[in-house]
Amino acid sequence: MASNSTTGDRESRDSTRSGRIFVALLVCVLAVSLLTVGLAGPTLAADSSVECAAGSGGGPVYVTDSGLEVADNATAADESYPAFPDAETVSLEDVNVSFSAAGPADLRLEERSADFTCVAAVNASANDVLIGPAEGPGMTINGSLEALSFGPLDFESDDAADLTYDANDSVTLTIDDTGLDEGETVAFESLGSDTIDAEVDADSNGTFSVELPAGDYELALSTASSGGGLPGLPPPPPDDEPAAFEYSEIALESTEIGAGEEITVSATATNVGEASGSHTVELLVNGEVVGEESVYLAGGSSETITFTTVLDDAGTTGISLGDESVGTVTVTDEEPGSDNSGGTDPGSDDDGEATPDPESEIDEGSETPWLLITIGLLAIVTAGVGVAYSQGHLDPYLSE
Structure with a gap:
């Protein structure tokens, strides 16, 4: 019985020691793994389209x-000596990127060079x-x-990738110092897919911003002057006048x-614009629409x-078509066909009324034969x- 008890205790102690060793080894492995990850930093997935960014760190850190x-x-x-021109900036002067x-x-x-x-x-x-390369526009990342x-x-519209990115969430890029004119439109197109088809306008400084979706894409950037723009969307025609x-x-x-x-007024109305349209022509007499x-x-x-209209009031009458003056018309008192000489009829008085002839009045309306009576008296x-x-x-009487 004593021998069996001793053997059981030994086996129990060996089992406990083995467990402790296993736990210690596991803790060491985890510690080494965490230390390795901490030193190496995050790594990109092997299938990222940005091949140049597949490194794992290890270089100097500038703060x-x-x-x-x-x-x-x-x-x-020992190959790069950065400069710190201000509290916010680090500049790698050998390739002029900041x-x-x-x-x-x-x-x-x-990776960095004068053009990449x-x-x-x-x-x-x-x-x-803000990334400020030696050549080309600056890039601000938000x-x-x-x-x-x-x-x-x-x-340029050459179907070549100008920018490549990989993002887990949407990100905003602001590109400045482009040399573009204010209002000039830049088209963003993803190569190999239709996921990104966007257009933005440059401001007065030639700067523009674009929000890009999550994912990894190669983008071609072009302007309308270079023949770019969204596929199937030609520049809109100019508006008609x-x-x-x-x-x-x-x-x-x-x-x-x-x-x-009556007077008659005529004119030719012309639409001098390019678009069709309606217009109301008004005839005005002394400023009133007739x-x-x-x-x-x-x-x-x-x-x-x-237009044809009747003028009843004597005097000088102004005629116009809308705001366009046509001229004036003199309207007289005489009715059509009357004598406009202004003279006085010898057979009329000062008021223009006819003066009766006494002899005519005697002859007219009288039945007495005055001529016969006169001849009879003479006889x-x-x-x-x-x-x-x-x-x-x-x-x-005669002798005298």
Whole structure:
């Protein structure tokens, strides 16, 4: 019994010791793994489209006073001597590329040259990071990126990738110093897919921003002047000039008429715009509308309009078509066909009324034969004188 008990105790102690050794080994493995990950930093997935960013760190780290950390994996520790022109910026003067941030941010520089920049593990969520390459526009990142590579942007429509990125979430890129004019449109197109088809306009400084979706894409950037733009969307045609109307060949049939007579006014209305449109032509007499006519004309076409109206009031009358003066018409008191000489009829008084003829009044409306009566009286007188002479009654008068 004693021998069996001793053997059991020994086996129990061996089992406990083996368990402790296993746990210790496991803790060591985990510690080494965590230390390795901490030193190496995050790595990109093997299938990332940004091949230049496939490194795992190990280069010198430059830290600005503002808290920006740049791990330079493109050089050995003794091959690059950075400058810090201000509290927010680190500049690698051998290739004239700089990085700036107003507060804590970090990235890993994987490849750099005068015409190419490649960064990885970019954390610019709290503070934007500005990348200023030696040649080409600057790039400001707002958000997080697994990787980003770009060279000088020429905005040519050549189906070549100008920018490549890999992001787990959407990210905003602001590109400045582009040399573009204000209002010039830049098209972003993802190569190999239709996922990204966007257009943005440059501001007065030639700067523009674009929000890019999560994923890994190669982008071609182009402007309309280079033949770029979204597929199937040609530049819109210029807008037609709106309809506008003018009058010509204005004619006034007469400039002097009698009261109650008609005048005729005609003119040609022309749509001098490019778009079709309607217009109402108004005839005005002394500023009052007395007639109107509507026309609908295509751009560049014309139509003749004619108005006829009666003028009753004597005097000088102004005639116009809308705001366009036609002229004046003199309206007289005489009715059509009257004598306009202004003389006085000899058979009329000062008021123009006819003066009655006394003899005419005697002859007219009277049935008395005054001529016969006069002849009869002359015959009687003659006969009386003859009888008195024959009887000698006139001799005393004649002898004297």
